[in-house]
Amino acid sequence: MYIALENIKPGYLLKEAVMAGTSNPIISSGTMLTDQHIRFLRAFSIQSVDVIVEEDSPASLYSASPSISALPMIDPMERLYFKTLKSVKEEFQRWQSGMNVEIARMRTIILPILEYTLENPEQLQKISAYSKKDVYLYHHTLSVGLLSGMIAQKLNYDKGLIIQSAxxxxxxxxxxxxxKMSLLTKSTALTENEYKEIQNHPVASYKMVxxxxxxxxxxxxxxxxxxERLDGSGYPAGAKGNAVHAISQLIGLxxxxxxLTTERLFRGRQSVFKAVEMIQQDLFGQFDLSVMDALFSLVAELxxxxxxxxxxxxxxxxMFVQPGHKTRPLVQLPNGDVIDLVKRRDLYIEKSEEKTAN
Structure with a gap:
């Protein structure tokens, strides 16, 4: 059972060895944790560990330990996401210091969480909630990689191309x-010159890869x-139509x-359904419809x-989802009234939760 480090007490028995980007475990499986072990784990920024939870385990005999039922469970997706995010941040800081991109290392970083989300596509719904505005760039980097891989899978790309897309x-x-870091962390709207500097990042990214x-x-x-966008409104070259590669569109979307769906330093978040509508209406003509449908079927299925x-x-x-208006169904309220969201454009779906119809 994975338990948050803050809730680990001396006496818990480690089930799975703890790795921290090292070739060998920093603590071996079967170790009974002590205060020194816990401080060591904290120094490595380990967020949770796998411990044996049984009635006769050493943990149950340790008087200072809380009852197991009182300990919060760590969601597998959350644990995997934040472990990957830590590695992404470390790589970005390496690039800032002048180090080159190591593609084999990046593949190792993204592959575990990519495979998990490919097998459990419903987990993709959680990533926007994980994002924090003060470290948005790292969350954005990881999330765009995952979303790109998921869209590629939805478009029936082969496994190799799914990984390349991610x-x-x-x-x-x-x-x-x-x-400049001061520009990346600016909390107000960018000036025209600052925006032009930001717009140069695709060129800088290409040079690095x-x-x-x-x-x-x-x-x-x-x-x-x-x-770049199909209608020629993008940058850096203003490419349009067939000149914009399908994977370029996939990543752009x-x-x-x-x-749109995460809170940023200078802008609030939109709900999934509002974001889909904004893409459909405000960005119509910028992305291929098949790419848009692939994303929407992943994130906004009603x-x-x-x-x-x-x-x-x-x-x-x-109550009913119209094929041409997938984000604007008929909705029945508890009092029996029915709202047609196609007609009520002032309303939109903020969130949804799967539940079997009566």
Missing amino acids: LAGLLADCGMSKT KDLKLLKPEAKLAIYQHH ADTYHA SPGMQVTLSNGSEGKV
Whole structure:
């Protein structure tokens, strides 16, 4: 059972060896944890450990230990996400210091959580909630990588191209490491000159990855093009139409969606459903419809019987989803009234929760 480090007490028996980016465990499995072990784990920023929880385990005999039922469980996705985020942050800081991108290392970082989310696509719903505005860039980097891989899977790409798409999404903003930190952490709107400097990051990112042999040419192109749009409104080259590669669009849409659904230093977050509508309406013509449908089917699927909360706080149940208006179904309120969100444009779905219809 994985338990948060803050709740670990001396006497717990370690079930799984603890690794910390080292070739050998920092603490071996079967170790009975002491205060010194716990301080050691904290020094390595370990957030949770796997311990044996049984009635006759040493932990149950230790008088200072709380009851196991009182200890919070660590969600597997949360544990894996924040472990990966720590590695992403470390890599970004290495790039800031002038180190090169090591593609084999980046593959090792992203692959465990990518495989987990590919097998458990419903876990993708959680990533926007994990993001924190003061370290947004690292969350964005990881999340765009995951979203890109998930969209690629939804588009039925082969496994190799799914991984390449995820790596390209993960590395799309690596060029931001060459931007002044004061600009990356600015809490107010950017000036025109500052915005132009930020717009140079796809070029900087491409320069950092162009010689990586384990990254396919289309992935490198996608890193350069992830802010290009089909209608020619993007940057850095203003490419349009077929000149914008499919993986470039995929990463660009993942980037846009995550930016909309997370809180940033100068802008609040939108709900999943509001973000989908903004992409459909405000960005129409910028992305291929198949790429948009792939993302929407991952993040905003509604079905009859689902419990939803509307933007005015009202709760209800989805009655019918119209094919052409997937985010604007008929919603029945507890008093029996039915709201047609196609007609009520002032309202939108704030959140949803799967529940079987009566």
